[in-house]
Amino acid sequence: MLPSFAIAARHRPITLVATEGFPLLAPFGAVEGALEGDQPAELALQAADGTRLAVRLEDDRTSLLVRTGGAEHALRSRRHGRLAKPATRLGLTLTGSHLAVLSLEDDAWVARGRIDLREIGGPDTRDPGWLAGLRPEASGVSEVRAGSFGQLGLRDIRLVSHADGAPYRIGSEVLFTATSAGPGFFDTAHTSVWALSPAGEITWRSDLFFERPDRPGVHGDHATHLVRDGDGWLVATSTWSDFPARRSERVPGALGVTLAESAEDLTRGQHVLPTRRLELPSDGPSVGMWDPHLVRTPGGWLVGYVSARRFFDFHPLLAAGPSLDHLALQGAATDRRATEGTTLLRVGEDWRVLASDGRDNRRAVRGRYPVFDTSMTEIGTLTAPYPSNIPWPTVVPPDPDVPGDEWRLVTFDGRRSGGRLAGYGTHGDVVVMREA
Structure with missing residues (x-):
């Protein structure tokens, strides 16, 4: 569909x-x-x-x-x-x-x-x-x-959504969060909020920063999902801001997901948000989790995310529960080793889990956008160009109030900027797609 x-x-x-x-x-x-x-x-x-x-x-x-x-x-x-x-x-x-x-x-x-x-x-x-x-x-x-x-580039693009999964719209624009890349590795980046116009143009709106529950200070954590829940906001993000570039300094369990709540207008200006740890179930030994995506259904919450067996060998998972504090594992795509960007999308009456199979996977599941059911069984693929790096499949459904509105997909690539010294963390371009 x-x-x-x-x-x-x-x-x-x-x-x-x-x-x-x-x-x-x-x-x-x-x-x-x-x-x-x-x-x-x-x-x-x-x-x-x-x-x-x-x-x-x-x-x-x-x-x-x-x-x-x-x-x-x-x-x-x-x-x-x-x-x-x-x-x-x-x-x-x-x-x-x-x-x-x-x-x-x-x-x-x-x-x-x-x-x-x-x-x-x-x-x-x-x-x-x-x-x-x-x-x-x-x-x-x-x-x-x-x-x-x-920023020197934008990556980790995720639609801002209502708790039921519908895109959060301001007039004719949809909003998305992104990782604003700094001149270096992941610890030079932070979270930003942008608007996407019907013509495909993007405009900066706000920056989000975070306080951790386990250490002092203000952090630029990123790979974030911003959710409108009633009159307030939920903000689920990944604790990338102090993730070290040196392999020898990486500590298992230090990379995880936090949750913030706010009544402020997070779509404008700059904000510092206190957080708590969002405990996510694992399918086995895990050195880190990231890329949260939250949806509330009539039966409770669904949470998509990524878990790593080691740095970097990672795959997508789905958890469900009556509240975000009581989640149980629903499924995991354990045959992947470089798949992330876990994204929940309602297609008709069903929930689907989209993800991005990076090119470090085995040949059969490489450079593509798999589609899973809620048991994390693959049931198809999304047909779209696959840019460099591991682009997330951020799909924008048509606006039901706009006759003839089309499906869109907004993602990113791995193109760097800032020169050789700035390096890998500066990716990427924002790539906007429409129905073919």
Whole structure:
């Protein structure tokens, strides 16, 4: 009963400064300015405790200048620190615990240096008190912009929905959450909310940040589902914001799903949400769970998600229960080893579970969108182009109030930005599809 899809549009909304103004609510900020000739340029974030996080461009070389705890650190990337082409703007980003310097070359931002501040005894950037005292500085530049960090790419696209699974619409637009990629691995990203117009255009609306139940500070957790439940919101998200890039630092069980509740309008502005752990059943040993998707049916809740036997060997699961605190496993696609983006979709009178089979699966289930029933038995596939990486099958049903409205699918790919230093975590393009 689902149609075939064809690509109709692609978008890449790269923005260093999403909204201007301080103080920051979360450790996701940026400063940028236009370069003036060949004179040295410097951008900085100055904290009330004396910490100063600065980036500098001089003689086509970029550097990071960090003053923290009474010590001065001058850091420069030998491989990436020199400009490849003349730059028109200089940028500083703070994303989680990472400080980066970027240059705008041929209208593309390129990361020229990056440091995890924890490696040099830096401040706790997730501390709200420390963030409240942070202010921007700039010299040798013009047209300065400073405020919250935007993104180098978008991934993990998920429709904002009502609790019954119907898309949440504002006028003719549907909303979706996305992971706003930073200039690095998963711990430089955060959750954002966007609008998709009938013409296929996308517009930023809000950012969501999270407080954890087991540790202090404000986190940029992502891979999020935003659910309108009555007069309030439920927010289920994956605790990716401190997931380490180094394999040796990955701790089994640290990656999981949290749940927040809010009566605020989360579709506008910026918000910090307290959370609790959402306990999800496993089909066996699990080192981590992510990609939650929630639907409330007349019989109770359905929750789709992903579980990993090890990093990274993962597959989709479905749980059900009378409440989100009492869930039991319904099924798991245990024959997969690189399948995620678990998504619940009502097709006629039935619930279906969609997912994305990455190319690291065995040949028979590789590079496709499987369709499962609620026992997680595969019953078909979704016919649509399969971009790079592991694109989620985020299907938008026709609006019943709009005659002739078509099915759509909005997903992402693995195209990186920000240059070689920024690396894998910067994907991807937003890919909008329509009925073929």
